[in-house]
Each structure stands twice: as structure tokens, then as C-alpha cells.
Amino acid sequence: MKPTKIIRISDADEKSRIAADVLDTLGEWFGLPDSTQAYIEESRELPFWAAGEGSMAHGFVTLKTTARYAAEVHCMGVRPNLHRQGIGRALMEAFDQHALTEGYRYAQAKTVDQGHCPAYDRTIAFYDAMGYTRLEVFPNLWDAWNPCLLLVKALHPAAPVP
Numbered sequence: 001m002k003p004t005k006i007i008r009i010s011d012a013d014e015k016s017r018i019a020a021d022v023l024d025t026l027g028e029w030f031g032l033p034d035s036t037q038a039y040i041e042e043s044r045e046l047p048f049w050a051a052g053e054g055s056m057a058h059g060f061v062t063l064k065t066t067a068r069y070a071a072e073v074h075c076m077g078v079r080p081n082l083h084r085q086g087i088g089r090a091l092m093e094a095f096d097q098h099a100l101t102e103g104y105r106y107a108q109a110k111t112v113d114q115g116h117c118p119a120y121d122r123t124i125a126f127y128d129a130m131g132y133t134r135l136e137v138f139p140n141l142w143d144a145w146n147p148c149l150l151l152v153k154a155l156h157p158a159a160p161v162p
Contacts, residue, residue: 004051004058004090008098012044018057019043022077028119030077039075046074049094051087058082061091063098066108071099073109083122092130100155113137113149127151 009015019040023030030036043062052058059078066072073095078087099107109127112120124134132151141148 004085004087005053006090006094007050008094009048009050009060015043015046015048015060015062016040018048018050018060019062019075019077022057022060022079023075025079025081026077028080028117029123043075047098049091049098051078051091059087059091061095063095065104069103069105071095071102071104071107073107076109088126089130096155105155107132107153107155108135109151110141110148111151113147116145116147124149124151 009018023036023039030039039062042064043060047063048060049062050057050060059076059082061076062074064072064074073092076088076091078091096107109132111123111127114121114124128134130153132153135150135152138148138150
């Protein structure tokens with residue numbers, strides 16, 4: 001696949017359209033309709049990057065501020081038929097660059113803990129490859145059958161925290 005074009009999207013309607021379109025292809029990850037709809041609605045107000053050209057995005061990522069120096073990968077998705085082609089990596093590079101520019105020092109992501117679903121095990125492997133560290137499991141943050149794994153990454157490790 002040729003290099004992926006990453007575009008910052010500002011229009012709220014376009015953000016929700018892209019999020020809905022991509023997440024609709026990811027039922028293995030986003031199979032809870034209420035939760036998926038919440039991601040779509042929340043994406044309208046968050047920094048948002050899409051991968052691809054034309055009217056059909058290949059994937060997207062949204063950024064949520066969780067603390068003064070911490071940015072969260074709020075939601076991310078790449079169409080399953082395009083996995084392992086560098087799209088997710090390109091989206092994460094745009095996310096990291098924006099986070100650094102905005103003064104964030106850490107990034108975090110939450111996903112279902114390892115061993116509960118093969119799809120989420122692949123998600124964890126992706127975050128491992130992106131330089132994230134598995135920090136802690138919260139067994140009941142979401143619910144007992146959906147334990148939350150918190151992953152973190154230092155965006156510029158040499159910078160001291162004031």
C-alpha cells in the first residue's frame with residue numbers, strides 16, 4: 001500500500017460520519033451499540049485524524065485530555081481489511097506529534113485486558129509495537145467480563161514533570 005495520508009478533521013458532522021463508518025466495520029471490537037454510539041458522539045468534540053483520501057476513510061483516531069500532561073487515545077479504528085498496512089502507525093504518529101506540540105508528556109490507552117478476546121489481544125500487540133507499556137488492569141472499571149487494561153507511553157521521556 002502507498003503511504004497513508006493523514007488529515008486533521010475539524011467538522012463535527014464529518015467526524016461522526018467517519019467514526020460511524022469505520023466502527024461499523026469493527027464489530028469484533030465495537031460490538032456494544034450504546035458504547036459505540038458514545039464513541040461516535042464524543043468524537044464530534046475531540047481532536048480527530050482520519051487516514052485515507054476521498055470520501056471513505058481507512059481509519060481514524062481521537063484524542064482526549066485526561067490530565068494537564070496526559071492525552072488519551074479516546075478511540076481508534078482501522079478497517080479490518082486494511083490492518084497491518086501501516087495505517088494505525090501513521091495515525092498514532094499524528095496523534096503523538098499533536099500531543100507533543102500541545103505540551104502533553106504522556107499518552108495513555110485503555111483496552112480489554114489480554115486473554116479475554118483474540119481481537120483485543122491484537123490491539124494490545126499493536127500498542128506494544130507503538131511503545132506503550134502495560135501499566136495496570138482495572139477489573140471492574142467497565143464491568144467484570146470486560147476488564148480494562150491501562151497502557152501508557154512517555155512522549156518525551158527526557159522532560160521533567162514540574
